[in-house]
Amino acid sequence: MLVIEGLQKSYQGKKVLDSVSFSISPGEIVGLIGMSGSGKSTIARCVAGLENANAGKLLWNGRSLKERAVRRMSHQDIQMVFQDPRNSLNPAWTVRRSLLESLHQFHKSINKQGFIGKMESLLLSVGLNTDYLDRYPHELSTGQCQRVCLARVLAPEPKLLVLDECLSALDVSIQAQMISLLQELHHNRQVSYLFISHDIAVVAGLCQRVLVIQHGVIVEEAGVYELIHHPKHPYTRSLLADTPVFPEFMELADVSNERNVI
Numbered sequence: 001m002l003v004i005e006g007l008q009k010s011y012q013g014k015k016v017l018d019s020v021s022f023s024i025s026p027g028e029i030v031g032l033i034g035m036s037g038s039g040k041s042t043i044a045r046c047v048a049g050l051e052n053a054n055a056g057k058l059l060w061n062g063r064s065l066k067e068r069a070v071r072r073m074s075h076q077d078i079q080m081v082f083q084d085p086r087n088s089l090n091p092a093w094t095v096r097r098s099l100l101e102s103l104h105q106f107h108k109s110i111n112k113q114g115f116i117g118k119m120e121s122l123l124l125s126v127g128l129n130t131d132y133l134d135r136y137p138h139e140l141s142t143g144q145c146q147r148v149c150l151a152r153v154l155a156p157e158p159k160l161l162v163l164d165e166c167l168s169a170l171d172v173s174i175q176a177q178m179i180s181l182l183q184e185l186h187h188n189r190q191v192s193y194l195f196i197s198h199d200i201a202v203v204a205g206l207c208q209r210v211l212v213i214q215h216g217v218i219v220e221e222a223g224v225y226e227l228i229h230h231p232k233h234p235y236t237r238s239l240l241a242d243t244p245v246f247p248e249f250m251e252l253a254d255v256s257n258e259r260n261v262i
């Protein structure tokens with residue numbers, strides 16, 4: 001579905017991505033981990049069309065994302081969720097308005113009743129009831145804001161969600177709840193994720209396959225179980241050594257592993 005080959009990106013002559021290649025199949029959950037400044041968000045922005053690469057190929061269902069028609073289609077198919085949910089929402093808009101804007105943009109032919117039905121089912125799918133529709137972002141917790149952001153990006157029925165550190169602003173217990181929600185959404189909608197995090201424990205709780213990036217280079221790619229139990233690259237081993245293991249995530253990781261084995 002998404003194929004990236006030899007992606008290069010430099011800022012002011014400094015290379016931040018060097019020959020990055022990977023692919024994501026329909027329904028796959030791929031993690032991207034690396035320390036701060038390693039190039040994770042730059043990859044996310046290139047995939048989402050917010051940034052142009054200097055060289056390399058980005059293919060969406062076999063066609064270049066440089067083609068205007070393909071980019072227009074991918075505008076609906078590829079959606080991005082950012083780290084800071086509160087800043088991602090318009091503070092002057094209620095949850096209803098945020099969801100309606102997104103629905104209007106992508107479902108132009110639905111009638112008013114259809115919009116209301118879609119809006120309510122989107123909210124329910126992220127674990128919020130319709131009482132939240134008339135609340136403003138400042139009346140929501142950070143976790144609830146992130147749930148609204150998720151509902152909003154699901155409105156266009158995307159094929160790929162690029163989740164860039166989307167759990168980093170949340171407490172560990174809320175992160176675990178959000179991982180369960182992401183697993184449920186993936187199961188119900190078959191949407192693929194490129195899940196970006198500096199936290200290997202969070203990635204372990206959700207992803208099937210993991211890419212490890214260091215200084216703009218993918219240094220290791222493996223299934224999540226393999227990566228945690230038999231890391232090959234010294235950088236992966238150092239990331240694992242630096243990561244406290246929260247039981248909440250390891251329980252989820254064991255579930256992921258069972259899924260992988262099946």
Ligand SMILES: Nc1ncnc2c1ncn2[C@@H]1O[C@H](COP(=O)(O)OP(=O)(O)OP(=O)(O)O)[C@@H](O)[C@H]1O
Nearest residue numbers: 011012016034035036037038039040041042043198
């Ligand atoms: N617009 C920009 N102009 C100049 N340099 C940039 C720009 N965006 C990113 N960089 C640099 O590119 C490198 C990679 O940044 P990027 O944000 O992709 O890293 P990251 O792995 O996502 O980091 P973090 O986990 O802190 O978000 C960093 O050295 C950063 O300073």
